[in-house]
Structure formats: C-alpha cells, structure tokens
Amino acid sequence: MMAAQWHKVINDLLSNKTRTVLIILSIMVGLFAVGTIASARYILSVEMAKAFAQINPSSGVIRTVQPFDSDFIQSVRSMPGVEEVDARRMISARIKVNDGDWTNITIYAVDDYQNMRVNKIFPQEGAFPPPNKEILIERVALNVIHARIGDTITIKLPNEKLRTMRIAGTTHDMAQLPAQIDGTPYGYISTETLKWFGEEYGYNELQVVAVKKEDKKAVQELINEIKDKAERAGYVIPISMTAEPGQLPLDDVLQAILMLMGVLGMLALFLSAFLIINTISALLTQQKRQIGVMKAVGATTVQIMRLYLTLVLFYGLVALMLAIPLSITGARTLSALMASLFNFDLNQMYIPVSSYLIQIAVGLLVPLLASIYPFLANLRISAAEAMSSYGATVQPKRDIIEHLLSGSNLWFARYTVRRSLLLSIRNTFRSKGRLLLTLFTLTLAGAIFISVFTIRASLMRTVDDLMAMWGFDVMINLTRPYRTERVTQEAWRVPGVEEVDSWSMFPARRIRPDDSESVPIYLFAPHIGKGLAASPTIFQGRWLLPEDENAVVVSSTLIKEEPDIKIGDKIVLKVNGKKHHFQVVGISMGFSLPMAYTSNDYALRITNNVGYAETVLVKTSNRHPQYIDAVGKALEKHFEQVGISINAATTMQEERSEAEAMFGIITSLLLFMAVLLALVGGLGLMGTMSINVLERTREIGILRAIGAANIGVAWVFILEGISIGGLSWIFSALLAAPISKALSSATGTALIGQPLTFTYSMAGLWVWLLLIITLSALASYLPARGASRLTVREVLAYE
C-alpha cells in the first residue's frame, strides 16, 4: 500500500502523458548533447592518441640526399637518448592510373614490413607485404587517385624511367597526413621492386624515437646530434622534422576540434540546464493551485517539496535512461566520422565514466537545482494566493512593459480587426519571469547555432584570404632550376596562357640566438611589385617592397613555432646550408606549414641562382576551372616535349580544395554540432512552449465559451509563439556576435596561430529565423489544437 501523496506523483506522471513526454524530451535532448560531446571529446583526445601510439610514432625524421646503409642505422641506435630507430627509402614520383592524368605520389620502400619498429604500417586489404614489382596504396589515397585494387598504374620515376605495376592491396599508414587533405597519395613497395625501379639500394629517411619523447627540447637536441653525426659522415640533409610529443599528423586541426567541442559542450550544458529550469518552472506554475490545496489541507513545505522533487527526479531519471544510450551512439558516430577524416580506426570507443557522471549530474542535480527558484516563488505565497485563479490577492506592480502594452499605448491594435493580436501581444508579456527564462534559453540556443555557422563562414573566408596571394591559375614545379627566360618563353607558347611569372622556394631554418635550429621553413621568393604573386593577408607590419633587400615577411604559422619573432627583429635563416640575416617587416596569414617570404632578386642572389627559376606561374585567359585544368595539362605536356622536367603541376583550384579539405574536418564537425544544437534548441523550445500552452487550457476554454472558433484560438497561441521566437531571434543575432568572434579567434589561433577572418554568417541567421518561427508556430499550434478538441466543460475543468 502506498501513501496518497505518492499516488499523486505517479498519477501526475501518467495522467498528462503529453506533458510528461515533453518534459522528459526537453531534459533528454540536453543530456544527449552534453553526453555526446563529452564522450566524443574523450574518444578523440584519448582513443586517437592510443591508436596513434600503436604505430610507435617517430619523435623526429631526418632525410638525406645520399642513401645510407644499415651500419649507419646501427650507429644511431647505439647513441644515448635514442630509444628506437628505423629507416626507409622515400621516392617522389609521378603516377598515372590506367589512362588518366599524371599526379604526384610518394613511394616508400621498406626492408621488412612485418617487423617495422617505428611509424608502423598495417595491412588493410589485399596483399601484404607488397609483392615484387607490385605496389600497395594507402587506403585513403586509393580514392584520391580514383583507383581500385587490381588496377594497373604507370609510375614515372625521378630517373625518368617508366614502370607499369599492379595495385596489390592497401595499407593503413597513420604517420602520414591523409591523402584527401594534403593531396599526395602514398605507395609502398619492397626493396626488390626498388632495384627494378633502377634506384640505388639504401635508405634516405631515418625515423627516430627519443627516450625523452615527451620533452620537445630534448628531442630537438637529439635530432641535431644525429644530424651532426650524419653530416660528419658526409650526408647532405635537406630536411629534418621533429614532432610535438604525442602529436598526431593533423594535431592543429584536432586541437581546434577539441577546443570547439569543449566550448560548445559547455554551452550545450548551460543550454540544457536552462531548458530544464524552464521546463520545471513551467510545471510548477501549472501546479500552483494544487500546491495551494495541499497547503490548505496541512502539507508543509518540506512535504510538498519532497513530492515535486520526486516527480522531478523521475523525469530526470527517465530522460537519463533514454539519453545515455543515445549519447553513446551519438558520440561513437561523431568520433567515427572524425576518425575517418583523420584516417584513424577507433577499435575501442570507450565511453569515459566522467561522461556518465556529467550526464547524471546534469540529469538529476540540475532539475533539482532548477526547481529551487520556482519552488521558492510558489511556496512563498500563501495558500489562499496559490489557489486564487486570477491572483487577486498578490500585489501586482505596474512596470514599463505593462504600461506600454496597456490599451492606451497599443494604438495600432485599435485599428486591427483581429482582437486576438492584442491578446497575443499582451499574453506574451503576461508572465515576465517565464518569458525571460524562455527567451534566455531560446536566445542561447540561437546564438550557438548562428555562431557555429559563423565559424564555418569565417573558415571559408580565411581560405579565400589564404588564396588571395595567388594571382595565378597554374603552378608548375620543376625538378631542378631552369633558366627563367627559357621556361617563361616555353610557357608562352602554350595556347590559353595570358601571363607568365616565376618564383623560387627554398627550404630554410631559423638559427635561434642560442644557435639551436627551428623546424623547416618554406622560404618563398616571389617577384615584388610585378608578376602574379600578390601580397598575402598581412596581420602586422607590411608586405615586401621592390626596394627591399633582406626584408622578410613571416607567416603566422612560423610565429606559432617561433613566438619570440617580432616586427623589426633581425633573424638568421639558414638557406641552402648558409646563414643569412633578414629583417622581419611583416607577419602574414599562414596555414599548416611555417612559411616566410623574401624578394626574388635577393633570394636568387644569395643562393647563386640569378637567372634561374624552379617554379613557373601561369595565369590563363579564361578562369573556368575546366579551362584552367586543360591549360595546366597542355603546359605539362609541352614542357615534357621540350625536355623540361616537371615535379608537379597544380591548379589553384586544387590548392583551394586541399585547404578546404583541411578545414573540412572542422566544418563537418560544426555541421554536426549545428544539427545537434538545432535539435536541442528546437525540441527544447517545442517542449517549453507546448507546456506554456497546456498551462493555458482553461483560457482556451474561456475563449471558446465566448464563441472563438478553433482557428481563432490557435491564432492567439501561434502569434504568441512567433512573438517569443522572433524576439529571441533578435537577441540571438546580437549574442552570436561576441560568442562567434571569441570562438573563431580561438579556432584560428589553434589552426593558423592567428584569429580567423571573422565573417558573420547571414545564412546562419536566416536559417535560425526560419527554424525558430516554424518551431514556435508548431509548438504553439499543436497543443492548442489538442486543447481545442476538448469540450468546453472538459477544458474549464482542466488542471
């Protein structure tokens, strides 16, 4: 047997199923969002790192011009501070699938695929290890080159030899940037195949794992020691790299994603808390009269609170039971989506206990805390006041809003034939506390939604800015420097070419004041004041001038690596093995890699390359992408015919696609978040507004009793819903500006070391308006329609 008060709890839950479902749904969507984001954030940050650790990632990589042998590997392995060493041969070649076009490919030759020690490559499909005279392709790269296992490809080697081979299978190589992002496919061959290629036996890439792999400085010192050792042995080292401890290949992007997920997760938490507060507040307002009755028959505050807290806890508990499995699925789907974009497999998508705890805390504690204010508001008044239908005994205060909405001021309403409009406007502001709470919740949901769109728009605008420098359509990289006059003349011979320019790019390093070396820097040397390369977006200082000698503009991505560099500083760059002094005159927008710019004349002079160029830039007479593509291919063909060896020919459209692909991971996440938040905001809004309407079922009865038709009643509520939705949209639009500005700054700082180019998304603004108006109207109409179906007697008896 159960006390009557507990029957009330159960019957309250069961008697108004619509209300119960709406409340549970409102709480559930909030919990779902919080759980999904918290778990996905954990999976991505921890599980991806675990998956990455399986390949035993290198702390640093050193490439040599001359091949080295296993004796050198052994000598490095015996050095103090070295935990493990492995080596492979890397070849940059060109590839053609069936009768397609030539594209770049990086091919690795490994001695023993089964016993790799560092940057391990795993089999995916087909043969493994690669059979003789056959090639394996990285699994993501297979789509990039539009090939399938079993297809035949032709490879053009640096030694000009052509080899036709079969794709025998695919591999999974987590140490490389995914091919869809950097545009370069990766292939894997055996050392026997290397001989068949006509290449000299030996390695040219040394992969080192440091004992102190977590200590960035110690890793850098170790790599420098190994480089010294290699140079003493006569090897020329064009490039060496060190990784941030435990850092994945796309760590900048991952960090930006984790940051965004963290911030959006907090906002979703905040949003769901307000949804819950709003929902519980609506419920208690609805039960005000019953609270009064219970007080009248002797119930104490504690007894009433216990009843309602039990009710609230039940809502939270059911919402939790639904939200937890849904959020596990959501988190795993989101993580799998992100992991596939990063080219990772997440075998064990462990949901952390903390995620459950957050959901339990939000699901149970927030509703309880949320009940405190409405409880105090309802319990403070006397039993007589609580039971008074029209609140005659409370002390109403006339405020500015009420004054403005009084009959004398709503002058426009006097001239409308729709008295319902007047009723809707006044109803909107009748319960200002509730209105504020609803508005706050909707405003927050809208602001986050618009912010997500704004970050996306800012990312795209940033890509535009990044591309602003490229005033050309096709870029042709040559295998070695050619006479500038010759290559430009040959380019002019190709139909469709409107302008020709050239520049050079040199691998460089900064020599810091303490003689330590920086990561590799790409030093571009465009023609200044003429030619096709315009100024990149400058954040600080200025772009190069024709009269500049040793001036250099550094990218924000270089500043991220070398944060001590300031405008006006004199820095030392090691170019082609020699140290040169440069003065920093500006900081430009950069992306992905550390870059610097200096004048073409000066760079060629200091590197003894005057009159030579390594890169040809072409502007076409028609900007249509297909036309540009055709001109690019024609240039490649013509250069081959005249004996100019090409390393790569790229159209700017391809470059843009690659930049967009890099941002694409973030924009995919943002779209997922936008949908999630629209769901939370939308369903929450529907729940809250529907409860608001249900609360006024008696009013619907009165309207119908005095002759209002169903459609007339519905309009009162639809207009009220739209008024609230519209008001919240205005506030959302305003609040979205600071939120999205802060988020795009943080995203930009994580990605490119500088805030993104902020672009407020008008699309996001209008999409949210459409959503909020539709949802407001629906959320008001559906319950009003339900109430209209009751008889007047039933409605007036409604509690």
Added chain:
Amino acid sequence: MKTNHLQLQSPLIRLRQVVKKYNGIAGEVTALKGINLELHSGEFIVITGKSGAGKTTLINMITGLDRLTSGEIWVEDVPVHQLNPEQAARWRGRHIGVVFQSFELLPTLTLVQNVMLPMDFARQGTLKERRERAMFLLEQMGIAEHAHKPPSAISGGQQQRVAIARAMANDPPILAADEPTGSLDSVTADSVLQVFEHLAANGKTVIVVTHDEDTARIASRHIVLADGEMIREAEDGK
C-alpha cells in the same frame, strides 16, 4: 438553551481587532476593518454578506490560509496570527478542515486518495488505518461506491461531499467552508448543508461563509459582514 450553554464555556476562536489590507492595482484596499469576534465550540456559524464584504478574507484569516495585517486570532491557545505559513499548514492539518466552493480535489488522485492526503501529511495512523478512515468518511457521505473514481467522474454535489470528507480526515474540531454550496443546485446544496448540520450536532465547530442568507436558517449563529465590518449578529438562524 444550547447557545447560552456554549457561551458559558471559554471561546474556541477569538478575533481581536483583525485588519487585512491588500495592495491592488487600484491602490490599498482594506478588506477587514478591525473585526472582533468570539466563536464557541460546537457552534454552527454562518457568515453572510454581499460580494466584497470580506467573508472569504475572514475565513482565510481564521484558517491561517492568509496572514492578517494587524490584530490577533487565537484558536484555543494557539496564536494563529503569529504562525508562519509552515507552522500554519501543520496546525491546520490537525485542527481545521477547509472546504472550498470549487471543491479543489486533486484531479490526479482518486476520491479515497484525496481523503487520505491530509492524513498522509499529518502522518496519522498506519496506511491501512488511513485507508479505512477515508472509506469510513466516504461511507458517511454516501459515496463509498465511487471511492476509486477520479473527481471528474462524479457530480459537483458528490465532489463537495468528498471535499467535506477530506476536511474531516484528521478529525479536526473545526470545519471551515467557503461558499460550499456556491457551485451546487438547490437540492444538492441542501443535502451538503445537512452534512454540516449533522457535524455541528456531533460537536464540531462549523463555520460557513456564504452569500445565501437562507443558509442562516440552519445556523446556531449568523454573522453579517459589509465592507469589512460586522454589521449584525444573530442567534439560532435569525
């Protein structure tokens, strides 16, 4: 004489200079203007007056449903005017049963559960005893066969009987009813008033507020209010 006999005892309820003011949109309204009144145990008091006379306010003051602006209300030795809402609820649960014009039964509880509710709050007896008492009271009111129905399934008169049964749940010495027949037809209203009469005859102090002067005929004492003041007092239905 019954009334004279009652008046020899010390009063059960004493009101001294009771004033209640409200602040409304139109400014301050004085609903009760210094009421002095003594009510005795076993009396059946009917308070009448026109709309706005202060009848409901007076009964809300006596039952502790609302707080007075100034003055004193004593029920036996309890200074009701000094009770905070919490203490008032606890005290009311055991000492006063309240009946409202619109019954105010909780719609999500059955009739028997509605009657059990005050016993739950006052923690009276075991659950079995509460149920038995609730059924006993419903039987007394002649509606035991509907005990497991929701309030919406019975007529207004029956609902008011359930409300009286609920008011009697903790066997309080005082029963206060605000317009208990206001929502009922005359035949049903008479039957409800008979219940009150019967309760008064059994020693309960019954206070009924109504705008219907005819109700006074069954009362042992009739008080008339106008503009927040007591303008007439009569005994034995006069």
